[in-house]
Structures are given as C-alpha cells and as structure tokens.
Amino acid sequence: MTLLEVKNLGISFGGLRAVDGLNMSIEKGALVGLIGPNGAGKTTVFNLLTGMYLPSGGSIKLEGTELVGKSPARISQEGVARTFQNIRLFSQMTVMDNVKAALHNKIKYNLAASFLHTPEYRRKEREMNERAREILQVFELEQYVDYKASNLPYGKQRKLEIARALATDPKLLLLDEPAAGMNPNETAELMETIELIREKFGVTILLIEHDMKLVGGICEYLYVLNFGTELAHGLPEEVLNDPQVITAYLGE
Amino acid sequence: MALITSILEQLLNGLRIGSVYALIALGYTMVYGIAKMINFAHGDIIMVGAYALYVYVSLLKLPPVLAVILTIITCSVIGITIEKVAYKPLRKAQPLAVLITAIGVSYLLQNLSLLIFKATPIPFGSIIKVPSVKLAGLNISGLTIVTLVVTVAVMVGLTLFINRTRMGHAMLAVSEDKGAAELMGINVNRTISVTFAIGSALAAVAGILYISQYETLLPTLGALPGIKAFVAAVLGGIGSIPGAMFGGIILGIIESMSKAYISTQLSDAIVFSVLVVVLLVKPSGILGKLKAEKV
Amino acid sequence: MKKYGKQILYMVIAVGAYAAVMLLVNMGLLSRQMTSLIIPVCMNIILAVSLCLVVGFLGELSLGHAAFMSIGAYSGALVLKSGLPVVVSLPLAVLVGGCCAAVLGFVVGIPVLRLKGDYLAIVTLAFGEIIKSVFNAATPITGGAGGMKKIPAVTTYKNFTFVYILMLLVILLVSYLVNSRHGRAICAIRDNYIAAETIGIKVSRFKTMAFVISAFMAGMGGVIYAGNIGILKPVNFDYNTSIEILVMVVLGGMGNITGSIIAALLLTVLPEMLRGLSNYRMLVYAVVLIAMMLFNNSPMKRILVEKKNMRQAAKIQ
Numbered sequence: 001m002t003l004l005e006v007k008n009l010g011i012s013f014g015g016l017r018a019v020d021g022l023n024m025s026i027e028k029g030a031l032v033g034l035i036g037p038n039g040a041g042k043t044t045v046f047n048l049l050t051g052m053y054l055p056s057g058g059s060i061k062l063e064g065t066e067l068v069g070k071s072p073a074r075i076s077q078e079g080v081a082r083t084f085q086n087i088r089l090f091s092q093m094t095v096m097d098n099v100k101a102a103l104h105n106k107i108k109y110n111l112a113a114s115f116l117h118t119p120e121y122r123r124k125e126r127e128m129n130e131r132a133r134e135i136l137q138v139f140e141l142e143q144y145v146d147y148k149a150s151n152l153p154y155g156k157q158r159k160l161e162i163a164r165a166l167a168t169d170p171k172l173l174l175l176d177e178p179a180a181g182m183n184p185n186e187t188a189e190l191m192e193t194i195e196l197i198r199e200k201f202g203v204t205i206l207l208i209e210h211d212m213k214l215v216g217g218i219c220e221y222l223y224v225l226n227f228g229t230e231l232a233h234g235l236p237e238e239v240l241n242d243p244q245v246i247t248a249y250l251g252e
Numbered sequence: 253m254a255l256i257t258s259i260l261e262q263l264l265n266g267l268r269i270g271s272v273y274a275l276i277a278l279g280y281t282m283v284y285g286i287a288k289m290i291n292f293a294h295g296d297i298i299m300v301g302a303y304a305l306y307v308y309v310s311l312l313k314l315p316p317v318l319a320v321i322l323t324i325i326t327c328s329v330i331g332i333t334i335e336k337v338a339y340k341p342l343r344k345a346q347p348l349a350v351l352i353t354a355i356g357v358s359y360l361l362q363n364l365s366l367l368i369f370k371a372t373p374i375p376f377g378s379i380i381k382v383p384s385v386k387l388a389g390l391n392i393s394g395l396t397i398v399t400l401v402v403t404v405a406v407m408v409g410l411t412l413f414i415n416r417t418r419m420g421h422a423m424l425a426v427s428e429d430k431g432a433a434e435l436m437g438i439n440v441n442r443t444i445s446v447t448f449a450i451g452s453a454l455a456a457v458a459g460i461l462y463i464s465q466y467e468t469l470l471p472t473l474g475a476l477p478g479i480k481a482f483v484a485a486v487l488g489g490i491g492s493i494p495g496a497m498f499g500g501i502i503l504g505i506i507e508s509m510s511k512a513y514i515s516t517q518l519s520d521a522i523v524f525s526v527l528v529v530v531l532l533v534k535p536s537g538i539l540g541k542l543k544a545e546k547v
Numbered sequence: 548m549k550k551y552g553k554q555i556l557y558m559v560i561a562v563g564a565y566a567a568v569m570l571l572v573n574m575g576l577l578s579r580q581m582t583s584l585i586i587p588v589c590m591n592i593i594l595a596v597s598l599c600l601v602v603g604f605l606g607e608l609s610l611g612h613a614a615f616m617s618i619g620a621y622s623g624a625l626v627l628k629s630g631l632p633v634v635v636s637l638p639l640a641v642l643v644g645g646c647c648a649a650v651l652g653f654v655v656g657i658p659v660l661r662l663k664g665d666y667l668a669i670v671t672l673a674f675g676e677i678i679k680s681v682f683n684a685a686t687p688i689t690g691g692a693g694g695m696k697k698i699p700a701v702t703t704y705k706n707f708t709f710v711y712i713l714m715l716l717v718i719l720l721v722s723y724l725v726n727s728r729h730g731r732a733i734c735a736i737r738d739n740y741i742a743a744e745t746i747g748i749k750v751s752r753f754k755t756m757a758f759v760i761s762a763f764m765a766g767m768g769g770v771i772y773a774g775n776i777g778i779l780k781p782v783n784f785d786y787n788t789s790i791e792i793l794v795m796v797v798l799g800g801m802g803n804i805t806g807s808i809i810a811a812l813l814l815t816v817l818p819e820m821l822r823g824l825s826n827y828r829m830l831v832y833a834v835v836l837i838a839m840m841l842f843n844n845s846p847m848k849r850i851l852v853e854k855k856n857m858r859q860a861a862k863i864q
Contacts, residue, residue: 050745076747090738092802093731101731102746111756114727115720121727128728168746290665338837345844347664351608352797356836359790363830475786479676482669521680524673531662531670 003028003204004049004172009058011048018044019228022058026172026221031198031205033219033236035212037248041228042208043085046174050082051075062172077105079171083161083178085208091150095141095160098149099132102167107131132167138200139163139193155186159193166201173197175207179214187211191218216240224248260390262512263505268396268465270504271403275458276481277488277496278410279451285427285491286447289347292354293334295478296361297452299471301327301459303365306376306469316379324456331452332445340441358475366471378464399461406457407497410450414493419446427491476520480507483527489537498539565711572704580819585704588815589714590771595795595811596721596804597764602793603802604725605757606737608668611655611675612765612792617682617784618651619644619766621689624698624773637701637709641770648766649759651678656755663740675789682781694780702774710771717764722804724760733757787829794832797839 006024010017019041026032034042047053049060051072060067067075090098107128113121136142139159144152149160158178165173178194179187191214198205209215215222215236222239224231226248232239239245276298283291304326308319338357342350382394414420425433426443434440462477463469480503488499506526511519530537568585571577594616601609623644627636655674662670682689689695702710724730732753735743740750773779795814799806818828842848 052741052745071749072744073747073749076745082745084742088739088742090735090742092738093734097731097734100728101735101743101748104728104732105747107728109728111729114724114729117723117727124728164742164746290669338841341841342844345840348602348606348608348801349840349844351665351668352793353837353840355610355790355793356833356840359829359836360833363833367826367830479669479672483673486666486669515684517684518680521677521684524677527673528670528677531666532657535661535666 001028002026003030003063004206005059005061006049007059007061009045009048009055009060011044011053011055017228019048019055019225022225022228022230024223024230024233026204026206028171029198029202029204031194031218031220032207033215033222034206034208034225035210035215035222036225036231040225042225043176044228045225046082046176046208049075049172049174050080076168076170079169080174081165081168081170081172082174083158083165083176085176085180087157087161089149089157089161089164091148093149094145095136095147095149095152096129096132096145098160098164099135099167100128102164103128103131104168106167106169135163135167138166138197155182158182158190162193162197166197166203169201170203173203173205175205177208177210179209179211187214190214194218212240257389258512262508264390264392264396265512266505266508267501268399268504269508270484270501271399272458272461272465272477272500273481273484273503274497274500275403275406275454275461276477277485277500278407278493279454280482280485281488281490281493281496282423282447282451284485286423287335287339287343287444289339289350290354290482291339291448291451292351293357293361294451294455295474295476295481296358297327297331297455297474298459298462298477299365299474300330300361301456302376302463302469302473303369304456305379305460305463306374309379310376319379320460323460324453327452327456327459328449331448331455335445335448340444358478362471362475369469369471371471374469375467376463376469377467379460380464395461395464399465402457402461406454410454410493413450419443423447480523483523486527486537487530489539492537492539495537495539499537561715565708568707568711572707582704584816584819585707586702586710586771586775588812589707589710590768590775591792591795591811591815592808593714593717593768593771594765594792595799595807596717597761597768598792599796599799599802599804599807600721600724600733600764601757601761602796603807604730604733604737605754607663607754607757608793609671609758609761610668610786610789610793611671611673611678612761613784613786613788614671614675614678615648615652615762615765616769616772616788617678617779617781619648619769620773620779620784621682621695621769622647623766623770624695624779625688627699627701627770627774628697633699633701636699637706637774640701640774641713641767644770644773645763645766648769649763652759652762653755655762656758672786672789675784675786679781679785682784689779689781692781694778696778698773698777698779700774700777702771706774713767713771717767718804718808721760721764725804729753729756791832794836798835 002025004024004026006022009022010020012018022045034045036042044053048055049067051067051070051074055068062078062080065078067078067080070078090101093101107124109120109124112118133142136145139162141156141160141163144156149157152160162175162178179190182190194205195218197203219236221234222236223233224239224245231248232242232245276294279294280291283289283294301323304323305319308314308322309316314322334357338353339350342353378395380395380398382398384391384393385397414423422433422438422443425436425438426440430440481500484499484503485496487503488495488497503523507519507523510522514522572582594612598609598612601607623640626640626643629636631639655671683692725734732743732748735748736750736753744750795810796807798814799808799810818825
C-alpha cells in the first residue's frame with residue numbers, strides 16, 4: 001500500500017528551479033533514502049513535504065490526503081514529522097519537555113485545565129510523562145530527562161530530535177542527515193536505532209544522507225536527486241552502481 | 253491660491269523635518285545592515301549631539317564651525333565606544349539580549365544627561381543664521397534651505413563613499429555575509445566600528461539641525477525623532493540606504509500634513525499607525541527585501 | 548513528595564507574607580511611607596509576572612506593557628466612578644479593565660502573528676504611543692493631559708486583602724500555565740518556532756494567547772493603580788513605565804517567575820528607601836539592564852553553567 005504519493009512537484013526561487021517535476025511513491029513501512037550531491041534540493045523536498053515551502057506546482061498525497069496548501073502544524077497532525085540538518089531542539093527546555101511538547105496534539109486538555117491544574121490536567125500529564133519516558137527509553141535518554149536540551153552532547157541531541165519527532169506519532173518520518181557529525185561508532189549505533197524505531201513505532205521513514213554506508217546498509221529503496229530533478233530510483237545496489245549516479249557524485 | 257500656498261508651505265516643513273528623519277534613519281539602516289541589530293540608542297545620539305553643540309557654543313564660546321566639527325567627532329567617538337563596550341560582546345547572543353542592551357544604553361544616555369544638565373529645558377538659539385528667501389509668494393526660511401542643502405550633500409557624499417571607496421565596499425560585503433567577508437580578509441570589527449562612527453556622525457548632524465529648529469534642550473529630546481526615524485527606516489525598508497532617505501522624507505511630509513490638516517495631538521498616533529500598517533502590508537518596507545530564514 | 552514540599556513552602560510564604568503585612572499595619576508599626584508602598588508592590592508584581600509571560604516564556608519583547616495597563620486603568624476607573632457600592636464596583640472594574648486590555652492585546656496580537664524580534668518590539672512601542680496620544684486627545688472621556696480625576700480610592704492598603712488575593716491569583720495562574728500543555732507550546736515557540744510548527748503547534752494561536760493573557764493581567768494591574776492613585780494621566784503610562792516593568796523581568800532572570808516577584812518587590816521598595824539617591828535610580832536601571840545582558844553572555848557565566856552541568860553529570864553517574 002502506498003503511503004506517500006508525490007506527483008510532478010516543483011518549486012522555484014527567483015528563476016532557479018530548486019525542485020522540478022519530482023515524482024515519488026513510498027510504500028507503507030518502507031525505509032527509503034533520498035540522496036544526491038550537495039545542492040541537489042534534498043532539504044527543499046523535505047521543506048515542501050512539511051509545508052514550510054509552498055510548491056509552485058504538483059501534489060503531495062499522504063494516504064490520499066492532499067498536503068499541498070496545508071500549514072506545517074496541520075501537516076504534522078496529518079502524520080508527517082521531521083528532523084533538521086542543523087539540529088533544532090527547544091534548547092532552553094528539558095529533555096522531557098521537548099518530548100512532551102511534541103505530544104501537544106496527541107494528549108490534549110483545555111486551557112482551563114492548564115490554568116487550574118484540574119484532575120484532568122494531572123491525569124493527562126501523567127499519561128504524557130509515561131509516553132515520553134517510553135519514547136526516551138528507546139533512545140537511551142531516560143536518565144537525561146531533567147537536562148536542558150542544549151546541555152546534551154551532540155549525538156544525544158540528534159537522538160532527542162528523532163524522539164521528539166516520533167512523539168507526534170507520525171505515519172511518515174523524515175530524517176535530514178541523521179548521521180551528520182557523528183563518528184563511525186555512533187553512526188553504526190544510529191543505524192540500529194533507525195531500524196528499531198521502524199519496527200517499534202511502525203513508521204515509514206524517508207531519510208536524507210551523505211553517508212553511503214548508512215544508505216546502502218539500511219535503505220530498501222533509493223531516490224537520487226540532482227539539480228532538483230530525479231536522476232534515478234530503484235534498489236540500492238542498482239542505483240549505487242548506476243554510472244549516471246556515480247558521475248553526478250564524483251564528476252566526469 | 254491661499255490653500256495652495258499653505259499646502260506648499262506644509263510640504264516644505266515636511267521636507268525640512270523629513271530630512272532630519274532621513275539622516276537619523278540612515279544610521280539605523282546602516283547599523284542594521286551590518287550588525288543586524290536595531291540600535292535603540294541611536295535616537296539618543298541626536299540628543300548627545302544637541303547637548304554637545306550647546307556645550308561647545310554656549311559654554312565654551314567656540315566658533316560655530318569648530319563647534320559643529322567637534323560635535324560630530326564627539327558623537328562618533330561615543331558611537332564607537334557604545335559598540336565596543338555594549339554590543340560587541342553580544343554579537344553571538346540572542347537578539348532579545350541585544351535589544352534589551354540597546355534599550356539599556358538608550359536609557360543610560362538619557363539619564364546621564366539628566367544628571368549633568370538637569371531636567372529643566374535649556375533654551376538654545378539656532379546657530380544657523382541664514383536669511384530667508386521669498387519665492388513666488390512663498391517664504392522659505394534660511395533653516396529650511398540649510399537643512400535641505402546639508403541633507404542632499406550628506407546623502408550624495410555617503411552614496412559616493414559606499415560605492416567608490418574600499419571601506420564602502422567592505423561595508424557592503426559585511427552586510428551581505430559577515431563570515432564570507434572575514435574570509436576575504438575584510439576586518440569585520442573595524443568595518444562595524446566605522447559604520448557606527450558614520451551612523452553617529454549623521455545623527456550628530458541631525459541633532460544640530462533638529463535643535464536649530466526646536467531651540468530647546470531636553471534629555472529626552474532624541475527619543476521621539478529617534479523612534480520616528482526608525483519608523484522611516486522601516487517604511488523605506490530597513491537595510492536599504494535609498495529606502496531610509498525616501499522613508500524619512502515621506503514620513504516628514506505625512507507628519508506635517510497631519511499636524512496642519514488633521515490634529516496636532518494625533519499626529520504622532522498617525523505616524524505610528526503608518527508604521528503598523530506598513531509592517532502589516534509589506535513587512536520588508538517599500539524598498540527593502542526580506543530574507544527568509546533558512547530551514 | 549519533594550514536589551509537594553515545595554508547594555507547601557510556597558503556601559507558607561504566601562500566608563506568612565499576608566499575616567506579616569496585616570500584623571504590621573494593624574499594630575501601626577509601619578511608617579506612612581511604607582504603608583503607601585504595600586499596594587504598589589502588589590501591583591508591580593502583577594505587572595512583572597504578566598510581562599514575564601511574554602518576554603520570558605514567549606521570548607518576544609513587548610515595549611507596550613504600560614499601554615495595556617493604561618487601558619485597564621481608564622476603563623476600570625470609569626466603573627469605579629459609576630457610584631456602585633465598592634463591593635460590586637471593585638471586582639467589576641478589575642474584570643472590565645482586564646477585558647478591555649485583553650481586547651487591545653488581541654488587536655496587538657494581529658501584527659504579532661506576522662512579526663517577531665525587533666519589529667515586534669517596535670510595533671508594541673508604537674501601539675503604546677498611539678494609545679497614549681488617543682488618551683491625550685480624548686479629553687471629554689479621559690480628561691486629556693490634565694488627567695482623569697476623583698477616582699474613588701478603593702485599592703489602598705485598607706483593601707489589601709482583595710489586592711493580595713488578586714496578585715496571588717495572577718502568580719498562580721501564570722505559573723500553572725507555563726507548566727502545562729499550553730505553556731510548553733509557548734516556550735517551544737520561544738526556543739525554535741520552526742521546530743514548534745513541525746510538531747503541530749499553531750504558532751500564531753499561541754503567540755496571540757500569550758499576548759492576550761498578559762494584557763488581561765496588566766489591565767487588572769492598571770485598575771489597581773487607578774484605585775490607588777486616584778488620578779490618571781497619559782504621561783504615567785509612557786515608554787518609561789514599560790521599561791521599568793521590563794527591568795523587573797530582566798533582573799528577575801527572564802522566564803523566572805520567582806525572580807520577577809523578588810525584583811518587583813525590591814525595585815518598588817528600594818527607590819523609596821533610597822530617596823536621596825532618586826536621581827540615580829533610572830541610571831542604575833540602565834546599568835542593570837546592560838550589565839545583566841553582558842553577564843548572561845559572558846565567558847564567566849558559561850564557566851558557571853558548565854560547572855553546574857558537571858555536577859549534574861556526576862550525580863547521574
């Protein structure tokens with residue numbers, strides 16, 4: 001069953017076609033890689049998928065629901081979550097509150113309950129704490145719950161960002177270079193975590209990555225982008241041996 | 253006929269006060285372009301300029317030309333000092349912290365002059381003594397002529413400086429991309445200092461012209477023209493030099509027209525409403541471009 | 548259990564402070580000067596805590612807090628002057644003042660949706676100036692620059708209990724709010740509005756919410772001011788008043804409610820006790836603002852924070 005269906009998606013910035021005529025189809029439960037040389041428009045695709053940019057044409061359908069024209073907050077509620085290339089945590093808030101903030105639309109109570117800390121507030125907060133702990137445990141962050149997010153080491157900040165995205169209970173998780181700035185050990189550990197969260201949370205993952213080992217190791221399917229257009233797509237072993245792809249990466 | 257004369261007179265008034273706003277707005281815009289901060293204390297440099305002129309002319313009895321030069325130097329030095337002491341340590345800080353510091357500096361300048369010169373307004377006659385000119389039934393005061401001439405000269409000079417000199421190019425480079433400019437061997441710290449010096453010098457000139465119109469010294473005299481000039485800078489598009497000039501003149505004309513034909517009491521309210529409307533309709537201002545945050 | 552201990556402590560402080568003030572006043576141990584400060588302290592705490600919500604938790608600089616206060620003061624004063632018995636008129640005035648200020652907060656909230664940072668600060672300042680001009684011009688209702696006179700003195704120290712409860716309510720509501728789903732959304736916007744959007748937080752809605760709540764509370768503070776001072780002039784609500792409240796929030800350590808309360812208390816009482824140095828008061832405020840910001844961003848502060856982190860890390864291992 002198809003989860004995400006992107007058709008003829010395009011956007012231009014002052015004459016530059018950053019993404020042009022992109023088609024993508026992602027099966028439910030898949031782990032798909034989006035690769036391409038620097039400036040190929042990978043992050044722009046993420047910004048389009050999450051509603052941060054309004055495309056100049058095309059459609060994005062998540063389980064048949066059109067996402068184009070919806071606000072980022074709305075798209076989050078439809079079930080798309082993401083991380084950022086340059087980590088964007090709520091730096092002054094605790095690790096726990098970062099995750100709880102993301103439970104915003106999952107566990108709800110009204111403003112009066114917030115003001116008065118009613119029994120409903122207490123019940124829902126307890127529920128939030130349990131859920132947040134569950135998620136943090138997957139990333140082995142449970143002993144850091146009271147840390148300010150900005151005080152975490154770099155690798156753990158990346159993990160926390162994924163944990164926060166997962167807290168919105170997404171159908172589709174977009175990871176923007178999750179291994180950036182990590183050493184080989186951390187990367188290997190991250191690969192395991194990514195596979196684990198796919199199973200545990202039943203989420204479909206699309207990830208941008210430069211690290212070919214990570215991409216080849218865990219992705220089941222790849223899309224290659226170059227100059228905003230699709231260069232190739234297919235199984236990793238096919239795509240990574242495609243002469244066109246090799247040329248795009250390494251030059252003539 | 254009388255109506256036309258009156259409108260023309262108001263237009264001239266607007267041009268005169270608008271020129272002063274434009275000079276101040278240039279300082280806001282240049283500093284914003286380069287340091288990416290709103291120098292809240294900029295308006296108070298006008299006040300410093302006015303008091304400095306008073307000290308040099310009335311207390312030290314220096315000849316006017318020398319007094320004007322010394323006033324400009326004083327303001328530039330204070331501008332550079334403020335940047336070095338208060339703003340430079342905060343270059344990587346949160347924008348909120350920088351803004352609060354700038355407000356603090358503004359407050360500091362006002363209250364220092366309150367301590368030194370007391371709260372009682374000091375009358376201070378204009379040092380500009382140029383006879384007025386009669387043109388087609390229109391009486392153009394000497395002050396108006398001097399203000400317009402000085403403003404045009406300053407603007408031409410500034411444009412030439414930015415487009416023709418090495419330092420001017422360095423300023424443009426730093427305003428585009430501080431990091432890249434540094435890699436190209438541009439001394440960013442010096443460029444920022446020069447920007448503050450020029451901005452403050454322009455504020456000094458504005459202060460001299462302003463005090464020659466109002467002829468009364470008060471520690472808070474810079475606050476209102478400062479805020480209005482900021483409105484002018486935003487109106488024209490902050491970061492844009494032609495925008496600041498244009499915005500200043502437009503604002504001056506709006507103000508004098510609303511004072512003459514709507515209500516003196518509400519003229520400030522009208523000026524600020526213009527700001528709110530402009531920001532709502534086109535947050536980047538008339539000639540400015542807004543940079544979207546990179547995700 | 549530790550959590551409850553803290554709540555009990557706060558309760559003891561709240562009751563203790565009330566008892567202490569009542570005792571001192573009734574035994575006549577306070578000088579007239581000190582007695583006259585009781586209500587201003589409560590009022591400034593209300594104003595500082597409400598501003599803290601916008602500056603400290605939403606992370607946006609509002610330079611027009613005095614404007615919200617003035618709307619509350621004028622509209623509340625009209626109710627107070629209506630001749631109703633105090634038991635009715637005072638709570639009604641507080642409610643009306645708060646609501647009028649909240650409406651203005653909503654109006655200011657509209658540009659807030661589109662602006663942030665420097666621009667937003669300037670717009671709040673502009674709004675403050677516009678409101679002041681309007682009050683100056685609307686002489687038939689407000690008395691113009693001469694002031695609105697003869698407002699019944701209903702919030703003097705004799706009505707301390709009412710004002711104190713109102714103050715506690717403001718403190719409680721704000722501290723409860725920031726520890727809730729809505730408060731977390733507000734703080735998330737402060738820390739990273741882009742990330743906040745992508746986890747489904749409607750940024751504009753929560754920004755407006757923070758502004759409206761803060762304005763409502765500032766409006767109530769304004770009513771207390773009106774009933775305390777008896778005469779309202781537009782100049783009392785200028786930029787300087789907004790800055791004074793801002794200093795309390797900054798000195799209290801932005802985003803720290805307890806800090807804001809202590810700062811409001813100190814900055815209300817100290818200037819009166821140091822009357823001789825009153826000329827230097829504003830100067831000191833200016834220096835405090837600059838010094839706090841420089842210190843918060845200095846290497847020294849970083850070292851202190853790192854030390855604290857090390858201790859925390861040691862505790863975990």
